[in-house]
Amino acid sequence: MGFGRRIGDTLRLPTRRGRTVLIVLVVLALAAAAGGTAALHAPNLLADLGIRDQAVPEKQLDTPVPELAALSAAAPTPSSSGLGSVLGPLAGSTALGDFSGIVVDPAAPRGAPPLWQQSPEKTLVPGSTGKLLTASAALLTLDPTDRLxxxxxxxxxxxxxxxxxxxxxxxxxxxxxxxxxxxxxxxxxxxxxxxxxxxxxxxxxxxxxxxxxxxxxxxxxxxxxxxxxxxxxxxxxxxxxxxxxxxxxxxxxxxxxxxxxxxxxxxxxxxxxxxxxxxxxxxxxxxxxxxxxxPVSSLVEHLMTTSDNVLAESLARTVALSRQADPSFTGSADAVLGALTQSGFDVTGAHMVDGSGLSTEDRVPAPLLAALLQAAAAPTGPDDGPEFLRPIITGLPVAGGDGTLDDRFGTGNASVGRGVVRAKTGTLTGVSSLAGVVTDVDGRLLVFALMSNGKSPADVRPRLDTIAATLSRCGCR
Known part of the structure; x- marks a missing residue:
């Protein structure tokens, strides 16, 4: 938000080259996040994106070339000890200030033990990751085709x-x-x-x-x-x-x-x-x-990508009206937590005074952020409906690609997370948070939530990026 009292999750438009890379990153990330399958004629796709000057004629491609595939349900799951050995030293740095973090498997049943966690009992100022609460409540309360x-x-x-x-x-x-x-x-x-x-x-x-x-x-x-x-x-x-x-x-x-x-x-x-x-x-x-x-689903996607505070507050008020609550800041915040509780989420310790996470009075535990993302990223089964929360995942910024992550994950150890990490950012003065999804080297989709209070975002954000990027290159078994 600019250096001063607040620092925000600003949107910077990529350059022409950046937009080309962005398109490729988004195609890859969306397929991974949704667990979808795509068959692409790779050379022609590259030509269409302007990456190659000349396409390979279709007649030379007798059969489709599979470039993207669904994530395998049989991909190995990281062990708690493996994750701890790699993430522990990074998360234990005093440079992170007051820190809480968690990694979960979205394919695991809700309530299953996390794969890794540190100080999960802490409730910290979330910054804009607080928008995950509002976005989830909106999708759980409203029809995704509703319009304002x-x-x-x-x-x-x-x-x-x-x-x-x-x-x-x-x-x-x-x-x-x-x-x-x-x-x-x-x-x-x-x-x-x-x-x-x-x-x-x-x-x-x-x-x-x-x-x-x-x-x-x-x-x-x-x-x-x-x-x-x-x-x-x-x-x-x-x-x-x-x-x-x-x-x-x-x-x-x-x-x-x-x-x-x-x-x-x-x-x-x-x-x-x-x-x-x-x-x-x-x-x-x-x-x-x-x-x-x-539609509400499109508004949520935009909200996730750009971290738009006004849109978040508007959706929180809409949730309040739908639940016949007072459409004020207080009534909307209560309605959002009420909607999450009704849907089975444990909101213990959460205290919101707005719908955007812009307030320094907001408090959220990292496990709640992870639980919401876990539900949104979970494989669709016969008895559940995570597809209702899918716009949260598809709207997440892509590391080094778009939205509030377009200029991050560019240097050092964090650079390996470019195009692989998708996450909601949260930044205020003395507040840094990052919560999203990442696919590790074994093809396992993981959910993470990282929160830091008390230190300068200029110092903390690269460290959070490194933790998320480390997840992408670690089988950690």
Whole structure:
């Protein structure tokens, strides 16, 4: 988040060469994480990606060349002693400060002993790995095809329309064909067109903005107000454009102080109206139009990749509303933990005051992060449904490839983890965490969660990367 009070999980777009490598890494990582099987004509694939100048003609490939295969269920599992001998010295460094770590086998039954752990009883500030709780609760509570809606209804006065915030921060004022930072966003232009069609020749004279969907303060306990100007979060209201960004094409850019008013003014301007006020929609008002976000599953994937704080908070509020809880910071945090508890996860020791992990008041044990990832990465069986949590895995950043890991795992012992480690990052001042999946040299998929408090991320993050990368090259039997 920038050096100061906070350091964040920023998104940097790869160079052209980096994007090419990224595509290859993502193809490989997705196949491994999902346990899928793919048959690729390798030379032609490379040519399509621009890596080779000329493709091998199809007629020379009589049969498909298998390049990617599903992970074998028979791949050997690391032993606790083997992992301990390798990870113990790395995790025991005083440079990690207050540390907790765990490695589990996603194919093992839930509740099985971990393969390796250190100080699992500690509850530490998670940073953005706290988003794993919100993302899991959203996928367990909501239908993955659900979408967040922004609506317009008729106002109490002739010529008045009410713009009702539905908790969709991806709504954009950009025209069709242009996108900001969010996938498949709802568009203000489409909403304007629907409203104008609905009212016909009746003139529109004023716009009312309704933000009554959510309750409570706009900033959470433990947030630094400077993070709004710093570009890492916006005041949380259920109506905003592009997450309240001033520069809508950049992930971490300064946010507006009053997102709902800005959205209302943009909507009014497109309607040719100058009068904008705050209020609430009349009961049973006629709907004039609505636009919707991308599906929840896509929003979760984006959330995992970019560590978007605003989107995380919005999904937490949506979970609260679905569970008929108070859609405030407190109510949403309680609803998230309630959803996880109802699904059988042990949340003992977890205390969240927000849905993004941006607060310094959040506390989470590493075993809970691992349990969520274990469920998301578990093989699909006849009696369970880990596929509901799959977007968490497919959305995880790829080491050295994309998202908040695009510029990590580049040097030293950590470099062997590039393209192999997929993980959610978490960084605040004095807080570093990394939780994700990795395939070891024997083809065994492993889940890990690493948390450090009390030391500078500049020193700790490379050490966490090295631990994760070490898992990728260690059979540890």
């Amino acid at each position: 809606a922004t609506r317009v209804v008729a106002g109490a006065e002739p010529g008045q329309v009410v713009l009702i915030g539905g908790g969709d921060p991806t709504l954009t004022a950009l025209p069709a064909g242009r996108t900001g930072t969010y996938p498949d966003p709802a568009r203000l232009d489409d909403l304007v067109a629907l409203v104008e069609k609905a009212v016909g020749s009746q003139p529109i004279t004023s716009v009312v903005i309704d933000t009554s969907l959510w309750t409570g303060p706009e900033l959470a306990e433990g947030w630094d107000p400077a993070d709004v100007a710093g570009g890492f979060v916006a005041p949380m209201v259920p109506l905003m454009l592009d997450g309240g960004r001033r520069v809508v094409t950049e992930q971490d850019t300064p946010r507006v102080a009053d997102p709902a008013t800005e959205a209302g003014r943009a909507f009014a301007q497109k309607l040719g109206v100058t009068r904008v006020t705050e209020g609430t929609a009349p009961p049973n008002a006629k709907e004039l139009g609505r636009v919707v976000s991308a």
